[in-house]
Amino acid sequence: MSPAMHRSHRVAGALVGSAVGDALGAPFEFGPPGQFTARFPVPARGAKTEMCGGGSLGWAPGEFTDDTQMALLVASSLIEHDGLHEADLFDRFRTWVEAGPPDVGNQTRAVLGSNRPWDVAAAEHFQRAGHAAGNGSLMRTTPAAIFFARHGRDATMGAARRISALTHGDPSAGEGCAIFHELMRAALDGDDPLAAVPAALDLVADDHRERWATVLAPDWTPSDATESNGAVWPTLGQAVWALRHGRDFAEVLRLVIDLGGDTDTVAAVTGGLAGAVFGMGGIPMRWSSAVHGRVPGFGDRRWGLADLQELAAALDGKPLVSYDPGVIPRIGPREVLPGIWAGNLDGARYSEDDFAVISLCRLGDPFPHEVHRTAYVADNDYNHDVDTVLADVLDDMAALRAEGHRLLVHCHGGASRTGLVLRGWLIRTEGMSVEEATAHVAERWPHLGLWNASFTAALERLVPG
Numbered sequence: 001m002s003p004a005m006h007r008s009h010r011v012a013g014a015l016v017g018s019a020v021g022d023a024l025g026a027p028f029e030f031g032p033p034g035q036f037t038a039r040f041p042v043p044a045r046g047a048k049t050e051m052c053g054g055g056s057l058g059w060a061p062g063e064f065t066d067d068t069q070m071a072l073l074v075a076s077s078l079i080e081h082d083g084l085h086e087a088d089l090f091d092r093f094r095t096w097v098e099a100g101p102p103d104v105g106n107q108t109r110a111v112l113g114s115n116r117p118w119d120v121a122a123a124e125h126f127q128r129a130g131h132a133a134g135n136g137s138l139m140r141t142t143p144a145a146i147f148f149a150r151h152g153r154d155a156t157m158g159a160a161r162r163i164s165a166l167t168h169g170d171p172s173a174g175e176g177c178a179i180f181h182e183l184m185r186a187a188l189d190g191d192d193p194l195a196a197v198p199a200a201l202d203l204v205a206d207d208h209r210e211r212w213a214t215v216l217a218p219d220w221t222p223s224d225a226t227e228s229n230g231a232v233w234p235t236l237g238q239a240v241w242a243l244r245h246g247r248d249f250a251e252v253l254r255l256v257i258d259l260g261g262d263t264d265t266v267a268a269v270t271g272g273l274a275g276a277v278f279g280m281g282g283i284p285m286r287w288s289s290a291v292h293g294r295v296p297g298f299g300d301r302r303w304g305l306a307d308l309q310e311l312a313a314a315l316d317g318k319p320l321v322s323y324d325p326g327v328i329p330r331i332g333p334r335e336v337l338p339g340i341w342a343g344n345l346d347g348a349r350y351s352e353d354d355f356a357v358i359s360l361c362r363l364g365d366p367f368p369h370e371v372h373r374t375a376y377v378a379d380n381d382y383n384h385d386v387d388t389v390l391a392d393v394l395d396d397m398a399a400l401r402a403e404g405h406r407l408l409v410h411c412h413g414g415a416s417r418t419g420l421v422l423r424g425w426l427i428r429t430e431g432m433s434v435e436e437a438t439a440h441v442a443e444r445w446p447h448l449g450l451w452n453a454s455f456t457a458a459l460e461r462l463v464p465g
Helices: 007-028 035-039 066-081 086-098 106-112 121-129 142-149 153-164 171-188 197-202 206-215 232-245 249-257 263-278 305-315 345-349 386-402 416-430 434-444 453-462
Strands: 334-337 340-343 356-359 372-374 407-410
Touching (some): 007 142, 007 249, 007 263, 007 305, 035 249, 066 086, 066 142, 066 263, 066 305, 142 153, 142 171, 142 263, 171 197, 171 232, 171 263, 197 206, 206 232, 232 249, 249 263, 334 416, 334 434, 340 345, 340 416, 345 407, 356 386, 386 407, 386 416, 386 453, 407 416, 416 453, 434 453
Parallel strands (some): 356 372
Antiparallel strands (some): 334 340
């Protein structure tokens, strides 16, 4: 029996999953339904993936948009103040919008550009406009959902409403964020967020409950929506619908992006929930490895996968410490199997740039290699999803080898996780038994480590039955 997924995997999955959804959906924003599958009818696992970039604003492959930019501002304010400081957060939003990000929602831009104080700007805009239930506060709320999940249902739903109200004066938007927070709290605790929907609806303000109950009902479909998914109701409704019908993270995201419309935002919301459900290991490494971006107005820092993972842990109450692996004696790279080299962390970091690198550990600074994938493999007892991760790694390796790439597989020491993948490759491609694959690798790679029993068990499951 596999162990339960560790909370840290769910927390990282939520924040990274939201950014991944944002970047994955951005090129298809405001397009018609079905574009994602029309362009990628099967998984694109080679050097070029579904993280294709482009769109009307010319996003780079894997680049996140305003959804994640604002989410990072929420996260940094919460961590620096150890809680919600509304004036500070509003000031960060205003600094960001004044720096001219390429993509800002009309309502958010109007509120932040009004020169009114934080505690009246959104309410005054709502009074003038009469409608303000866009999805712009829902798109950025995953970090707050992670942060407040530890404090219970009332705290997390209350914080959701307050953060939403900074830019969205319509209480409908705040109620949607509150529901999302409660579903996220359930998912991070290892419970089924779909089962948590009725209890969350019980805590929605009376005037808004019926409308939210409609779009979150088990039989609701996106074709039932009465507004575009730029509005908050169908955005969350579509996210929950996709979670009900998708078998894994990749399918959930494919379903929701194929709906068209405001694809980056709907996929960011969906990716946050799906990441909490399926965990960090459930996010395809070809997507998570590519995600990146900057926050206008806040320096030139390039946020990447490792930064998001560290930030997620801090939101869940862990110290915010950037990982530094230090300098270790280089091992490899050495060709262990035809077309496949092995090494340790620094052996891979300083290898020739034309390698397609498969990293199985934390890295510190990014590598310079053009093709570089990072898998989420824990060399400990938290290996609930090792089968999923191993299959993802082997599938990507097969696609990259088919394109003619030299592969370099490594972990920190080049021993246990590296050995897992090398042995798995032989079982998958040569039909070897675990014992045969282990002996074959050990003869060619003396650094092989065999101490992790969960890895051996995963390899046994990989052997054709």
